[in-house]
Amino acid sequence: MEQLLQWDKELFLALNFDGGAFLDEFFWIVTGKLTWVPLYVLILLLMYRRYGWKHTLIAAIFIGLTVGACDQISNLFKHNLPKLRPTHTPELADLMHFVHGYRGGLYGTVSAHAATTFGIATFTIAMIRSRWFVWMMIAWAVLVSYSRIYVGAHYPLDILSGALVGVLVAIVAVKLFRLTMTKLER
DSSP states (O other), rough: OOOHHHHHHHHHHSSOOOOHHHHHEEEEHHHHHHHGGHHHHHHHHHHHHHOOOOHHHHHHHHHHHHHHHHHHHHHHHHHHSOBGGGGOOGGGTTTSOSSOOOOOOBBBOOOOHHHHHHHHHHHHHSSOOOOOHHHHHHHHHHHHHHHHHHHHSOHHHHHHHHHHHHHHHHHHHHHHHHHHHHOOOO
């Protein structure tokens, strides 16, 4: 386990670099939660065009439940299996790149950003089965997740575990959504 955590720190340091003012601003915007509101509106519009308002409204509720579950599961890990974020790890302070002095919360065992973005991506990919949409959502989830490494908030294993949480929660949510829709259509 010690070796795995050491590799995680080394990979973090390789991925967290000073990309200059442009990349700092770019990833600062990418990591922001409100940045992606237009994407969420696009997703709802695509679902409405494909399924109508009733289906879209219920899907939006399930997406919200997915996001809430991903966030709470991430918090459960952060509070019960605490692991310092890179920004709070003293041995990394002189080696890592900080963006706008961001330090984040003390612990970051499972990335909530990765969990929620991969949860949304997985759920919506199951609903909107279009090749361009699949690639767009995967690229979005990866970009947002990487932004958390760039700004120093998470180690790669935090991102990987968050992505796994997001995908698993979304799979359950999709099954429950489909079951709900089947019962409503009877």
